Amino acid sequence: MDPVKPSALTSHVRTFLLSPAYCGGKRARLLMSGSASFDLARRLQQPEGVPIGEAFAFISGLYFRGKLAYACAFTTSAFVITPSRGLLPLDAPVTLDLLAEFAAVQVDPTNTRYRQPLQRTVAQLATASSGDFVLLGSIATDKYVEVLLAYLGDRLYFPETFVGRGDMSRGGVMLRAARCGEELLYVRIANAVRRGARPPKLPMLR
Numbered sequence: 001m002d003p004v005k006p007s008a009l010t011s012h013v014r015t016f017l018l019s020p021a022y023c024g025g026k027r028a029r030l031l032m033s034g035s036a037s038f039d040l041a042r043r044l045q046q047p048e049g050v051p052i053g054e055a056f057a058f059i060s061g062l063y064f065r066g067k068l069a070y071a072c073a074f075t076t077s078a079f080v081i082t083p084s085r086g087l088l089p090l091d092a093p094v095t096l097d098l099l100a101e102f103a104a105v106q107v108d109p110t111n112t113r114y115r116q117p118l119q120r121t122v123a124q125l126a127t128a129s130s131g132d133f134v135l136l137g138s139i140a141t142d143k144y145v146e147v148l149l150a151y152l153g154d155r156l157y158f159p160e161t162f163v164g165r166g167d168m169s170r171g172g173v174m175l176r177a178a179r180c181g182e183e184l185l186y187v188r189i190a191n192a193v194r195r196g197a198r199p200p201k202l203p204m205l206r
Contacts, residue, residue, distance in 0.1 A: 015077040015129060018053075018067045018090070019137025019144055021060035023083065023103040028059045032099055049095035052080050052088055066171030066178075067136045073178040079125070081137070081144055083107050083114055086121030109146050118144075122151045132157060134186055136174065139163070145189060157186035 022028070031041055040058055043050050053071075057064045071078040071090060079087040083105035085098075094102075105113045132155045137144055139158045148156050161184055162170055177184050 013077055014075055014132045014134055015079065015125070016067075016071045016075050017087070017133055017135050017137070017144075017148065018056075018064070018071060018078060018080045019135070020081050020083060020102070020107060021056035021064050023059060023099055025059070027061065028099065028103060031055065031058055032096055032103075044094075044096050044099070047095070049093040049098070051091045052082070052094045053090040055094050055099065056080065061171075062175075063167040063171035066174035069178040070136060070174035073181065074183050077129075077131075079121075081107075081118065084117060086117035086119075087125060107143055109142055115147060118147050119151070122148060126151045126155075131155075134158065135189065138167070139189060149190060154188055154190055156189045158189050159184040160187045161185070 030036060031044060033041065034045070036042075040050060040054065044055065053064075053068050057068050068090070078090040080090055080092075082088055083102045088094075105111065107114055109115050133148070133152050135144060135148060135156060135158045139145060139162055159170075159173070161173055165173065173184070
């Protein structure tokens with residue numbers, strides 16, 4: 001299927017769906033450490049928490065920073081897929097306890113703690129919005145795609161350049177697109193080629 005320009009989608013205010021950061025890794029443990037003294041960790045320990053986008057950008061590094069920058073540049077409607085709470089708005093507050101919950105739940109479509117909240121919130125969003133959706137995440141696995149397709153069908157797209165790229169490469173592509181203000185071309189996920197040869201390495205960001 002040929003990629004489409006963003007303007008060809010049915011809604012100019014399309015919704016982006018960002019895949020989650022892995023909350024069981026080294027950077028997540030550092031952020032959740034009670035002895036951490038840097039600003040984000042101190043704010044996370046407060047009752048009001050911190051925006052999920054900010055927390056996941058620290059945990060995931062370049063990959064989520066790219067997703068966050070891209071979403072902020074090209075839409076006003078963005079949600080993060082979470083391990084146990086389904087979809088949350090990009091600015092939804094997360095606390096230390098909630099990040100610990102995320103770390104304890106495996107992102108696997110056979111895991112009901114992950115799948116059921118995602119099904120519920122995607123179904124609600126599909127009903128509430130008449131526009132299209134763009135997945136900013138891995139399209140080579142069924143961690144997210146299977147559930148999203150079941151409710152969004154032909155309204156679900158992904159950036160065509162993601163095929164064959166790893167996490168860091170996708171993050172770099174999105175950072176570059178956000179910086180230059182040029183939105184990527186999208187392809188419907190349904191029946192799309194989701195795996196391919198690895199593209200050439202991106203030039204260094206300056």
